[in-house]
Amino acid sequence: MRIPFNKPYLTGKEIEYIEDSLRRGDIGGDGYYTEKVTSLLESRFSLDKVLMTTSCTHALEMAADLIELKEGDEVILPSFTFPSTANSVINRGAKPVFAEIKKTTFNIDPSDIEKKITDKTRAVIPVHYAGVGCEMEQIHYLAEKYNLYIIEDAAQGVNAIYKDSYLGGIGDFACYSFHCSKNYVSGEGGALVINNCSNEIKDRAEIIRDKGTNRPHFLRGEVDKYTWVDKGSSYLPSDLLMAVLYAQLEEMDKIKHMREKIFRRYYDSLKQFLPGSFLDSISYIPEDRDSNYHIFYLKFNNREIRDFVMNRLQNKGITVSFHYIPLHSSPMGQKLGYRAEDLEVTLEVAATILRLPLYPDLSDEQLTYIIENIVDVFKEL
Numbered sequence: 001m002r003i004p005f006n007k008p009y010l011t012g013k014e015i016e017y018i019e020d021s022l023r024r025g026d027i028g029g030d031g032y033y034t035e036k037v038t039s040l041l042e043s044r045f046s047l048d049k050v051l052m053t054t055s056c057t058h059a060l061e062m063a064a065d066l067i068e069l070k071e072g073d074e075v076i077l078p079s080f081t082f083p084s085t086a087n088s089v090i091n092r093g094a095k096p097v098f099a100e101i102k103k104t105t106f107n108i109d110p111s112d113i114e115k116k117i118t119d120k121t122r123a124v125i126p127v128h129y130a131g132v133g134c135e136m137e138q139i140h141y142l143a144e145k146y147n148l149y150i151i152e153d154a155a156q157g158v159n160a161i162y163k164d165s166y167l168g169g170i171g172d173f174a175c176y177s178f179h180c181s182k183n184y185v186s187g188e189g190g191a192l193v194i195n196n197c198s199n200e201i202k203d204r205a206e207i208i209r210d211k212g213t214n215r216p217h218f219l220r221g222e223v224d225k226y227t228w229v230d231k232g233s234s235y236l237p238s239d240l241l242m243a244v245l246y247a248q249l250e251e252m253d254k255i256k257h258m259r260e261k262i263f264r265r266y267y268d269s270l271k272q273f274l275p276g277s278f279l280d281s282i283s284y285i286p287e288d289r290d291s292n293y294h295i296f297y298l299k300f301n302n303r304e305i306r307d308f309v310m311n312r313l314q315n316k317g318i319t320v321s322f323h324y325i326p327l328h329s330s331p332m333g334q335k336l337g338y339r340a341e342d343l344e345v346t347l348e349v350a351a352t353i354l355r356l357p358l359y360p361d362l363s364d365e366q367l368t369y370i371i372e373n374i375v376d377v378f379k380e381l
């Protein structure tokens with residue numbers, strides 16, 4: 001049996017909505033489906049303002065522009081993340097300051113954030129790893145105490161909850177991803193969320209997103225000709241992509257529950273091996289949080305065991321994976337002056353984690369095959 005690592009789920013409405021979008025003849029940015037997706041996200045997650053973007057990477061860059069990040073500024077973020085989180089900082093000439101993650105959730109550790117705050121710190125970017133929220137209450141406390149912006153990297157956090165709030169609705173800004181590897185997909189795509197900010201910031205966000213022009217104001221009839229008014233770029237997704245995304249988001253809870261079922265089966269079958277001589281932990285969701293079940297992982301006691309299990313499963317046709325190369329120990333991190341040993345927990349997690357296939361189309365038969373093979377390998381350890 002060959003089992004891929006990921007497979008985007010299709011609800012069956014995608015093609016109908018793409019055709020509808022084509023017929024409407026409005027396939028550029030901010031068309032019919034962009035509006036539908038925007039209001040769905042705003043109302044479902046109680047968000048103040050959502051602007052759909054071409055990617056989460058671009059949403060992060062917009063947030064950096066909106067807080068006017070510049071040379072000499074520092075931003076605290078985890079090293080256990082995707083390069084886009086840090087690129088948004090260095091592309092503006094500012095310095096990414098990497099903080100340690102917690103051993104339980106692999107999310108940024110608030111106690112290490114506080115140790116790394118200086119008078120140059122402007123913002124913190126908590127990354128909600130695997131669709132499980134960061135310690136947002138403590139991060140909020142620090143942000144208020146030291147006057148910092150919070151930019152949530154909620155690339156993996158769509159439709160997950162921390163206490164009473166959806167992820168993305170907690171920080172000053174938040175960034176979602178709808179890349180084809182995520183729970184809800186448009187191929188490439190993202191969104192910038194702006195919470196509790198002034199109308200001036202929201203206006204500016206629209207301008208930055210639309211090539212530095214006041215075209216959004218023109219389209220609303222607020223000015224009779226649009227022109228170049230600020231710096232900006234082109235971060236508007238085609239309405240064709242938003243047609244795909246609308247089909248996905250209409251069924252967001254169904255998709256979440258299908259993922260949850262698979263997650264629970266992994267969890268219930270594998271928790272018997274904890275605490276173990278070879279298995280350190282498996283995916284963990286604190287009680288005050290609701291995950292969107294983006295990732296299921298196993299964490300082993302050392303890299304040799306992880307690699308052994310990984311090779312055995314790959315040989316059985318089961319595609320498994322690991323991530324991230326910690327940013328501080330990557331070639332770019334070294335250029336920035338970091339040393340691998342600076343963040344021990346991050347390094348250890350990256351060397352011992354293994355991710356299992358998790359997507360709605362994973363059949364019962366495939367799931368049984370994966371679990372049986374894992375149990376077989378474990379018997380050899």
Ligand SMILES: Cc1ncc(COP(=O)(O)O)c(C=O)c1O
Nearest residue numbers: 055056057082084155177179190
């Ligand atoms: C934590 C995190 N941030 C940002 C991104 C970038 O998202 P996008 O591909 O939509 O630009 C990813 C993508 O995997 C991610 O995992």
